[in-house]
Amino acid sequence: MTTHNEFSRCVAQYDPHALPVSAAQAITRQWATPVTAVERVALRDALDRVLAVDIVSPIDVPSHVNSAMDGYAFNGVALRSGAQSVELTVVGKALAGHPFDGHVGAAQCVRVMTGACVPEGCDTVVPQELVERNADSASIMFAADAVEAGANRRLAGEDLARGHVALHAGRVIRASDLGLLASLGIGEINVRRRLRVAFFSTGDELRSVGEPLDPGAVYDSNRYTLFAMLRRLNVEALDLGVIRDEPAALEAALRSAAESADVVLTSGGVSVGEADFTRQLLQTFGDVAFWSLAMRPGRPLAFGRVWSGEHPGLGRPALFFGLPGNPVAVMVTFYQIVREVLLLMSGVASQPLPLIHAASLRPIRKRAGRTEFQRGIACQAANGQWQVTPTGSQSSGVLSSMSEANCFIVLGHEEGDIGEGERVSIMLFHGLI
Template sequence: MTLSCFELGEQMLSVSEARTALATLIERPLVSERVALTNAHGRRLAEDITATINVPQNTNAAMDGVALAWENNAQTQWALAGDAFAGQAFAGNVAAGQCVRITTGAPLPPGTDTVIMREQLVEQHDSVVIEAPERVKRGQNVRQAGEDITIGDVALTAGTRLDAAALGLVASLGWAQVPVYQRPRVAIFSTGNEVTAPGNTLPSDGIYDANRFTLTGLLIEHGAEVIDLGILPDDFTALTDTLADAAAKSDLVISSGGVSVGHADFTRDALEHLGRLTFWRVALRPGRPMACGWLGTAHTPFVGLPGNPVAVMVTFLQFVVPLLQRLQGRPVTSPRRLQAVADDALKSRFQRTDFIRGIYHNDKEGRLHVRSTGAQGSGILTSMVAANCLIELADDQDGVQPGEVVSIQPLTDWL
């Protein structure tokens, strides 16, 4: 039985335990809606897409040439009976010994079963001569009806993200609208007197608000609609009013930093006033402290991520992405992993999962290798810009030596 995020107490959690428990915040998936196919890129299917036609609809020519009924290579000259074009089929049957000019995609005329490509033909006024007939095989260059998809087949399953290829497939089946899950509406905010919006003068003791923009990008990449609450003041009443409104309008609320335990904190007080809040210690680096809970009567999930910029990205990928999966009717899955050979020594600590920013590449033999980006401080944003993966050193590893195989999570694939 999976414990909810409120039942775990002060124990140190593994990454897997935290990921599973956090998913219990989502009580039900979002409702579905139908959208025009032209607006469906990046959306998640809420229902299966089932074929109502064969694809291709007709048995047709795979290339330009002539269509005929092939028996053997004794006959080399064939009388032309007419033409067949894509969108304009040949009318009638093709008699034995005759052929029809045909273009790619044109339905194969009755009485024919083979297409000879144009490059193998010598065309005359009312006939064609086949060169090298011994190379012809009966049925060649023909695409059968339903060869790709047959009527009744499930072409795409619910939960599939509609990328460019999927959109083309749906269009080939004649769907003008598709059932998709609503985009998760995610409210994000920053807090802290030291946090300054980009474009404003930076105080001597201030920092620019990088995390809110990082979260915006991550959420958009993962199909969410962002509600940007900006930088909230350290004022209990203002925080409470803003967060109550956000909880009513959003499906998930996320903050970075500013939610702590052990000292006075307006944000924490406002969150606890609005709902239920708990704090975790997760055995990972970067990103150890986290908060989670529910806000308002609708039990809108809340996740408080660490304040360090790199920790925000790492914890988002490990813990927030599964929440977005749940909201869109998908099971919680672990991040995609590949295996790579470490090029250099990597430090870790037993009973803690370390995520090291890395760069993977292929050697001359095609084997996947990976190296660290360098300094791994949790505030070094340039390391995330340079990285194309996270090197995952699990809690049963105590460092890695060059030549050993490690797990990596590519950063360039969001699905």
């Protein structure tokens, strides 16, 4: 049976009751084992998939020396005559896909279009805008200092040489990568299978969209934000709905989720309320590494492992994240704790979220001893410097603050109050949410 020490080995400040965010991130990274199964997919189905093996270029890109612009190709030796101008006879034309295969003499040139093969014996291209053509276009003239020898041509293999790695394993395939792979003549690639993540909400007060609201009931928003955040990561999301605060129902849901998924996410049910059964159940057929963070919002967050069998070690295991019930806390804990684990388990090379510095336009109250992720509105001043304003109420139940904001204001574990004009770290939502 896994112990707390196994989950927390090599992690300083281990305290399952109130773990610093950095320590929680270190623990969860230890248990982020990538999926091993590999699938072969066509390029059109590869967007946002995780590359399983390095792609080695089978050809040179470009495959031939070609012109970088429309102009005239000639031998750069003609520039060394000492004369102020160069006059060349035009002996042919080269178009992309239609090379010139004749002989080009020392005082001759070939009209070339962008992407066309530079003829044998030519090593320089003068742009068409810099030349004067005679009336019958049989010859051209240009200043000798208008171009240097070897200019305006792209060498074979200059972009990517045959045998070199074009894309490394662990890369999330982007639109530009599809184009690159197509340029290599590659039509199928090996990718990791998509991570399977099961999620559900807990609480007798929750109602699904479309159901009437009884007194004291609220609509379940967390499953929609979780679904959207999971979809952004291109994992296979399994929505198990709303599970009532009843031990047998919760146990069945957790076992079923562990049987079918690599990771199980729940929202609600991990604090210290009388009806919060999830944490109690995990202690019977799961392993819990921690259940509370020195973090705001998101203090009640459980992490461990659940098993589909009756006891730990029996059946199929899945990593477990018990997220808070408050909507903002769900999103904050997902992005600060869960997201990296899901990416690592998907086989993605580590991609820490970037932080930038900004001046706070308002004072911010902050208690040392916990990490805070406040919602803010960031913009660039006229001088190009970033500045940020908190959105107002930072309650973890005010979901509208996430829609209004465009960044997290990240206040470190040891930081205290922030004065107006002081620099803070911010994490922009663009590309994240």
